[in-house]
Amino acid sequence: MQLQQMYQEIILDHYKNPHRRGLREPYQAEVHHVNPTCGDEVTLRVHLAGDGGAATVSDVSYEGQGCSISQAATSVLTDLVVGRTVAEAFQTMDAFVELMQGRGHVEPDEDVLEDGIAFAGVAQYPARVKCALLGWMAFKDAVARVADSAETPAAAGGHSSEVSSR
Amino acid sequence: MTTTAAPLDVEAIRKDFPILTRTVRDGHRLVYLDSGATSQRPRQVLDAERSFLETSNAAVHRGAHQLAEEATDAYEAARARIAEFIGVGAGEVVFTKNATESVNLVAYAMSNAATSGEQAARFAVGPGDEIVVTEMEHHANLVPWQELCRRTGATLRWFGITDDGRLDLSTLDELVTGRTKLVAFTHQSNVLGTVNPVEPIVARARQVGALTVLDACQSVPHQPVDFGALGVDFAVFSGHKMLGPSGVGVLYGRAELLAAMPPFITGGSMIELVRMEGSTFAPPPQRFEAGVPMTSQVVGLGAAVDYLSVVGMDRIAAHEHELTRAALAGLAEIPGVSLVGPGLDEHGEVVDRGGAVSFVLDGIHPHDAGQVLDSVGVAVRVGHHCAWPLHRRLGIPASVRASFYLYNDRDDVTALLAGVREAQRFFGVTGG
Numbered sequence: 251m252q253l254q255q256m257y258q259e260i261i262l263d264h265y266k267n268p269h270r271r272g273l274r275e276p277y278q279a280e281v282h283h284v285n286p287t288c289g290d291e292v293t294l295r296v297h298l299a300g301d302g303g304a305a306t307v308s309d310v311s312y313e314g315q316g317c318s319i320s321q322a323a324t325s326v327l328t329d330l331v332v333g334r335t336v337a338e339a340f341q342t343m344d345a346f347v348e349l350m351q352g353r354g355h356v357e358p359d360e361d362v363l364e365d366g367i368a369f370a371g372v373a374q375y376p377a378r379v380k381c382a383l384l385g386w387m388a389f390k391d392a393v394a395r396v397a398d399s400a401e402t403p404a405a406a407g408g409h410s411s412e413v414s415s416r
Numbered sequence: 417m418t419t420t421a422a423p424l425d426v427e428a429i430r431k432d433f434p435i436l437t438r439t440v441r442d443g444h445r446l447v448y449l450d451s452g453a454t455s456q457r458p459r460q461v462l463d464a465e466r467s468f469l470e471t472s473n474a475a476v477h478r479g480a481h482q483l484a485e486e487a488t489d490a491y492e493a494a495r496a497r498i499a500e501f502i503g504v505g506a507g508e509v510v511f512t513k514n515a516t517e518s519v520n521l522v523a524y525a526m527s528n529a530a531t532s533g534e535q536a537a538r539f540a541v542g543p544g545d546e547i548v549v550t551e552m553e554h555h556a557n558l559v560p561w562q563e564l565c566r567r568t569g570a571t572l573r574w575f576g577i578t579d580d581g582r583l584d585l586s587t588l589d590e591l592v593t594g595r596t597k598l599v600a601f602t603h604q605s606n607v608l609g610t611v612n613p614v615e616p617i618v619a620r621a622r623q624v625g626a627l628t629v630l631d632a633c634q635s636v637p638h639q640p641v642d643f644g645a646l647g648v649d650f651a652v653f654s655g656h657k658m659l660g661p662s663g664v665g666v667l668y669g670r671a672e673l674l675a676a677m678p679p680f681i682t683g684g685s686m687i688e689l690v691r692m693e694g695s696t697f698a699p700p701p702q703r704f705e706a707g708v709p710m711t712s713q714v715v716g717l718g719a720a721v722d723y724l725s726v727v728g729m730d731r732i733a734a735h736e737h738e739l740t741r742a743a744l745a746g747l748a749e750i751p752g753v754s755l756v757g758p759g760l761d762e763h764g765e766v767v768d769r770g771g772a773v774s775f776v777l778d779g780i781h782p783h784d785a786g787q788v789l790d791s792v793g794v795a796v797r798v799g800h801h802c803a804w805p806l807h808r809r810l811g812i813p814a815s816v817r818a819s820f821y822l823y824n825d826r827d828d829v830t831a832l833l834a835g836v837r838e839a840q841r842f843f844g845v846t847g848g
Contacts, residue, residue: 252441252442252844253787253788253791254789256787257784257787257842262843287799287815288783288799288800288814289799289800289804289807289811289813290783290799290814316781316783316813317781317782317783317784317812318781318783318784318843319783341772360442375514377490378783378787
């Protein structure tokens with residue numbers, strides 16, 4: 251049955267018992283992303299150690315409301331990026347985005363995506379791909395905010411009320 | 417609501433809708449419960465469009481050849497039939513792309529009024545003026561008014577809703593005052609199903625000299641509506657929600673108002689006289705239909721109105737009423753289901769509500785519930801249904817909406833209820 255392909259046990263497990271959920275200190279950037287078509291929201295904080303591509307993701311914390319796919323994908327995200335360098339995290343993100351946009355034609359690499367391979371079935375439902383990517387896009391944005399504020403500390407806070415950084 | 421009309425022959429009606437014979441998701445019967453978003457089209461509408469394009473297609477209101485004449489006749493004949501269907505004069509019907517454009521037409525005409533001479537002054541808004549909307553509006557009848565206020569310095573105010581999903585009219589006299597320039601409200605909520613009382617709002621607006629705009633997108637397709645009798649100044653609806661094509665909507669405006677209102681979109685067709693130094697404009701409705709208009713779509717909407725008229729709007733309303741009653745009663749029996757909007761009253765009756773039935777499930781996000789329903793062939797809408805402030809007011813991020821139309825039957829209601837139980841089983845939520 252197609253439904254089971256989409257809602258793998260791994261996804262439901264992450265949904266019911268999300269990893270690293272909740273907003274924590276310290277953090278260098280906080281972003282708020284929404285999926286305007288369905289109203290799903292995530293507030294996500296990132297804390298990095300070190301500078302540039304060699305910086306390490308020391309924490310990702312988040313709160314949000316949304317469907318099982320968006321919540322589980324954000325939980326898996328934290329497993330995949332915390333403790334990695336920003337460069338590694340972005341490589342993983344690229345692999346996940348490629349999987350999600352592959353319409354089911356991309357073979358996921360478990361060594362890279364770990365629990366993220368469970369989302370392969372979601373890729374066959376175009377309307378749900380945005381759900382799976384909500385947390386990842388927030389993460390990408392938050393890391394960019396950290397980099398921006400490192401370059402121009404005076405501009406911390408940026409141009410959007412949706413974003414706070416320090 | 418009661419009716420003495422004979423019930424619909426749904427089986428016969430379903431045969432007119434080719435799409436209802438297809439299957440979805442591994443052979444499931446299509447249970448289409450998303451007519452609130454867009455309706456399906458009967459053969460009669462598809463045939464009318466095709467026939468027009470195969471025999472009479474030409475640009476209307478320009479050219480003097482035979483095809484141009486025939487196309488213009490078809491276009492204007494459709495206008496006359498649509499006008500009759502909603503109880504107004506043909507000159508009071510303006511064709512737009514959709515209801516959203518219809519609302520924007522009025523909002524931008526009001527923006528333009530300040531610089532359009534004395535005749536247009538009654539439409540002008542500025543600092544100190546107020547526009548009143550409701551918390552249950554679709555974004556299409558909210559954002560254009562927010563933007564009008566932003567452009568002009570006017571203030572937006574709104575009616576709240578009660579916890580059971582009705583408009584809170586207790587503040588009517590405080591909200592609609594001498595400062596109010598316009599009151600825009602929905603006839604029937606696309607989420608709650610609530611049918612709002614038009615009469616007291618129109619009466620108060622008239623008393624203080626404010627204009628009224630009625631969003632009739634969810635009423636005109638589903639019940640007999642007579643704008644003349646309702647007494648509203650403007651009303652909007654879309655063709656694609658009433659068995660017609662997409663790409664055509666209607667703005668109704670009282671003749672006297674349209675005659676004084678400045679245009680929104682300018683260009684060809686809408687002019688009276690053009691010189692390099694400036695132009696004057698055609699009388700309505702042409703003043704508001706710049707450029708070559710959509711034509712087969714208008715012809716198709718005319719055919720949709722014919723189809724609905726033959727079936728009978730009162731019978732359609734009665735039919736949806738029964739389906740709504742069955743759905744509300746069935747959902748009430750499932751633990752863990754919370755309705756969004758008015759339920760059955762203490763006598764088990766459906767009162768002042770249409771066939772949009774929205775709900776949330778304990779422990780299951782609407783998206784996930786919708787996915788399970790889809791897997792068994794039931795097409796519903798999930799999300800905030802372009803009514804985000806309403807969902808915020810209700811304290812929910814999203815909801816599941818089933819919406820009924822004349823081609824739905826009791827089997828569809830049964831499938832919806834079974835699908836909801838299946839979603840609970842799949843996600844391990846027993847409800848209650």
